[in-house]
Amino acid sequence: MIDFVAIGHVTRDLLPDNTATSGGTARFAALLAQRLGLRAAIVTASVEPVPPGIAWISVPATVSSTFENRYTPAGRQQWLHAIAPSITEAVLPRVWRTAPIVLLGPVLHECSPTLATFFAGALIGATAQGWLRDWEADLPSRIRPRRWRPTPTDLARVHVLTLSSEDVGGDTELAAHYARLVPIGIVTHGAAGATMFVYGRPHHIAAFPAQEDDPTGAGDVFTTAFLIRLWETGDPFQAARFAAAAAACVVEGPGDAALPDRVQIVRRMATVPDQS
Numbered sequence: 001m002i003d004f005v006a007i008g009h010v011t012r013d014l015l016p017d018n019t020a021t022s023g024g025t026a027r028f029a030a031l032l033a034q035r036l037g038l039r040a041a042i043v044t045a046s047v048e049p050v051p052p053g054i055a056w057i058s059v060p061a062t063v064s065s066t067f068e069n070r071y072t073p074a075g076r077q078q079w080l081h082a083i084a085p086s087i088t089e090a091v092l093p094r095v096w097r098t099a100p101i102v103l104l105g106p107v108l109h110e111c112s113p114t115l116a117t118f119f120a121g122a123l124i125g126a127t128a129q130g131w132l133r134d135w136e137a138d139l140p141s142r143i144r145p146r147r148w149r150p151t152p153t154d155l156a157r158v159h160v161l162t163l164s165s166e167d168v169g170g171d172t173e174l175a176a177h178y179a180r181l182v183p184i185g186i187v188t189h190g191a192a193g194a195t196m197f198v199y200g201r202p203h204h205i206a207a208f209p210a211q212e213d214d215p216t217g218a219g220d221v222f223t224t225a226f227l228i229r230l231w232e233t234g235d236p237f238q239a240a241r242f243a244a245a246a247a248a249c250v251v252e253g254p255g256d257a258a259l260p261d262r263v264q265i266v267r268r269m270a271t272v273p274d275q276s
Helices: 025-035 113-118 172-179 218-233 236-250 262-269
Strands: 004-007 011-014 020-023 040-044 055-058 066-072 075-082 101-104 123-127 160-164 184-188 194-198 201-205
Touching: 004 025, 004 218, 020 025, 025 040, 025 101, 025 218, 101 113, 101 218, 113 123, 123 218, 160 172, 160 218, 172 184, 172 194, 184 218, 184 236, 194 236, 201 236, 218 236, 236 262
Parallel strands: 004 040, 004 101, 011 066, 040 055, 101 123, 123 160, 160 184
Antiparallel strands: 011 020, 066 075, 184 194, 194 201
16 A cells, blocks of 8 residues: 655756766655655656665656756756656556555656546645746756646646745746645745645745755655645644744755654754744
């Protein structure tokens, strides 16, 4: 029995020292779910190594979607070097379709939000980041913003949608528009916390203090922790506080090593009194 299914490309991320590591929302999400005691699975299109203890199925692929961050005087630029195939319902194992929690985690709009319809009864979350990106056909190409126009039908089965203000170039009105398309929409703002829209009504979610070392995966961790705690409690405000504490933990170290377990998250929550 699988408790948590993450769908999206597991990526190859090129590093400044000419090495590479595995990344992607689906990978971060499944690993955190595992740390929190759930049986996790990934549906992907990738040639990256399978994380230990994670169930895995992949569309046949010869490459992983490959990203590079270039740092310039004008700021960070993200470049795309390779694209793995799309993910369709044909690859979804039937026995995984009964999972109670599902996260759609596209990095290059490789999975449609309509995949949610194949998980009857599940709590469905999605990260909008991958649907908000565009690029040139000739690779390598710099990633640029894309105006995403989902229909009501596209998001009819999505309960929680998250994105960062960076995903929309700081356009707060556009971010709020996307967040209001679903019952619970969350726009994260890094160290400034997040705005959670519950049936369209905004609520500020405070960030927990953290000594930031590596912000990679913080949004994925926030989303995953939120979904899991929402499933456990049914309370979006408890879930948001839990998620904010999890994100504060993960930014304090590099990569997988900083993914927190439940004890670490609860300990971080105890450092700041709950004002609700």
